[in-house]
Amino acid sequence: MGEGDQAESSLLGTATGYFVQFDLNDNGGYSSSPADTIMFAGTGMDGIHFSFLTDFGSVTDLSLAPIIRVDPMDFGKCAKIVAKNIRDFFALHFSAHEGLLLNDFEAKEHYLAYLKEQEGDDEEENEYFDKKKWQRQKNEVRDNAMQRFGFQPILDGYAYMQEVRRARWNELIVTTSDGLGVTVWGTSVDCLNRPLPHPWHMKEIPKRKVERLKSYIASAEQAGLFGFIRxxxxxxxxxxxxxxxxxxxxISLGLPLEAKRLAYCMDIS
Structure with a gap:
C-alpha cells in the first residue's frame, strides 16, 4: 500500500478488528480458557478471545478445529462454540456478523433488533470520529478479504451458529457444565455404551476433598477425565x-501441551 492507503486504514486499528496471534502454548491465560485450546485472536476488551478447540489432541489439523469464544467475565458460561472452523469464523466476521461472534442472543429476533440498533448508531454524527470513513474502510477490507481468501458470505449468521452448536451437541460423548462437552473425532460411540462422566457430573465438585479428587484423577477413564478438567x-x-x-x-496420556496450558492459566507453572 502507498502512504495514502496507510492513512486511510488508520481508523480501523487492525484489518480484522482483532489482535491476531498464534502460539501453541497460549490458550488465552485465563482460568476459564480451556486447556485444549489455542488462542488466535483477542478483542482487547474484557479479556475476550477466540481459540481453536483441539478436543484434547483429537483435532490435529487446525483448519478443521471448531472455533470458540472465551469471555472470562461471563461467569459460568465463559466458552461458546461460534464457528465450525477458522474459514467460517472469518466468513461470519466479513459477512457483518461481528456482533454475533461477540455476543449471545436468546432468539433470532433479538439479534435482528441488535443489528437494527447498530445501523441506527452508524448513522449518528460524531464530531470526534468519522463513522462514514470508518465504514468505508471496513467495506474495502471486507471485499478484499472475501475475494482474496474465497470466503463465501453467510447471510443468516444466527441460523448458522445455532446449527453449529446443535451439531456439536449431537457429537458429545460426555456433557460438561460449560457446554463444550467431550467428543472424540473420527469415532462413533454407541448411545447405549457412552463413557461414564466423572462422579460430580453436573454437581458441585468437592474442592476441599483433595485426596479424593486426586484418587479419581489417577484412575479416571479418559473421557471422564477430560470432562472433569472442563x-x-x-x-x-x-x-x-x-x-x-x-x-x-x-502428560502420561501424551498431552504435554494441554498440561502446560492448564498449568499456565491456573497459575501453577
Missing part, C-alpha cells in the same frame, strides 16, 4: 495439588 476450570477448582495431578495425568 468442569474444574468452569467451577474454579484451583487447588495446586489437584491441578498438578491433572497436569501429570495429561
Amino acid at each position: 468442569d474444574c476450570q468452569v467451577l474454579g477448582v484451583d487447588d495446586y495439588e489437584v491441578i498438578q495431578a491433572i497436569c501429570d495425568q495429561l
Whole structure:
C-alpha cells in the first residue's frame, strides 16, 4: 500500500478488528480458557478471545478445529462454540456478523433488533470520529478479504451458529457444565455404551476433598477425565495439588501441551 492507503486504514486499528496471534502454548491465560485450546485472536476488551478447540489432541489439523469464544467475565458460561472452523469464523466476521461472534442472543429476533440498533448508531454524527470513513474502510477490507481468501458470505449468521452448536451437541460423548462437552473425532460411540462422566457430573465438585479428587484423577477413564478438567476450570477448582495431578495425568496420556496450558492459566507453572 502507498502512504495514502496507510492513512486511510488508520481508523480501523487492525484489518480484522482483532489482535491476531498464534502460539501453541497460549490458550488465552485465563482460568476459564480451556486447556485444549489455542488462542488466535483477542478483542482487547474484557479479556475476550477466540481459540481453536483441539478436543484434547483429537483435532490435529487446525483448519478443521471448531472455533470458540472465551469471555472470562461471563461467569459460568465463559466458552461458546461460534464457528465450525477458522474459514467460517472469518466468513461470519466479513459477512457483518461481528456482533454475533461477540455476543449471545436468546432468539433470532433479538439479534435482528441488535443489528437494527447498530445501523441506527452508524448513522449518528460524531464530531470526534468519522463513522462514514470508518465504514468505508471496513467495506474495502471486507471485499478484499472475501475475494482474496474465497470466503463465501453467510447471510443468516444466527441460523448458522445455532446449527453449529446443535451439531456439536449431537457429537458429545460426555456433557460438561460449560457446554463444550467431550467428543472424540473420527469415532462413533454407541448411545447405549457412552463413557461414564466423572462422579460430580453436573454437581458441585468437592474442592476441599483433595485426596479424593486426586484418587479419581489417577484412575479416571479418559473421557471422564477430560470432562472433569472442563468442569474444574468452569467451577474454579484451583487447588495446586489437584491441578498438578491433572497436569501429570495429561502428560502420561501424551498431552504435554494441554498440561502446560492448564498449568499456565491456573497459575501453577
